[in-house]
Amino acid sequence: NAGVTQTPKFQVLKTGQSMTLQCAQDMNHNSMYWYRQDPGMGLRLIYYSASEGTTDKGEVPNGYNVSRLNKREFSLRLESAAPSQTSVYFCASSELGPMGTQYFGPGTRLLVL
Amino acid sequence: QQQVKQSPQSLIVQKGGISIINCAYENTAFDYFPWYQQFPGKGPALLIAIRPDVSEKKEGRFTISFNKSAKQFSLHIMDSQPGDSATYFCAASFSGTYKYIFGTGTRLKVLA
Secondary structure, eight states: OOOEEEEOSEEEEOTTOOEEEEEEESSOOSEEEEEEEETTTEEEEEEEESSTTOOEEOSOOTTEEEEEOSSSBEEEEESSOOGGGOEEEEEEEESSGGGSOEEEOOOEEEEEO | OOOEEEEOSEEEEETTSOEEEEEEEOOTTEEEEEEEEEOTTSOOEEEEEEOTTOSEEEETTEEEEEETTTTEEEEEESSOOGGGOEEEEEEEEETTOOOEEEOOOEEEEEEO
16 A cells, blocks of 8 residues: 555756656545645645546646546646746645545655756 | 744754644634644655634644634644654645645754
């Protein structure tokens, strides 16, 4: 039981490049989330998926797209990376929607030059 | 109105002391208040959570105190240990939404 896994762990991009961050959970959770964490800013919700087949914008969705591939997997795509997207990205999942415990992955550290 | 304000930004406590972290919110529609603990290089993990129908919740050395009228809640860590050194985030959410609003975090260091 790995919980929430994320790949890659670390990535360096040049401005304008694209990439997809992968997230998978093996807890059979319905809801999944993508956050970014920046110093002094806490965790900010980028996108979430309440259930398989649905996605919605969070607090800071600009510059990102997501895909809920199936119940297990939720990916985050940066189409044209910008230095402002340098951050640590966390994926999370939960069983009971917003009131349930959110389980976080180990994070992906992204540097955009 | 959706902000959760957390203080202090950093905290240094002697081993055995009490660590206190405070959060304040404005939107009275918030009805779930979790605290997350994050160690360096790891994702946050739920520590303890409270709903506004109770004023206090205790789990081991960790206690949440909730003041509904003041719209404040706090985390108390009793008998703080070096292993408690981590960053702590408070959060709030609304029923019927999937959005947690996180505080900005408190970096706690417990000196041995």
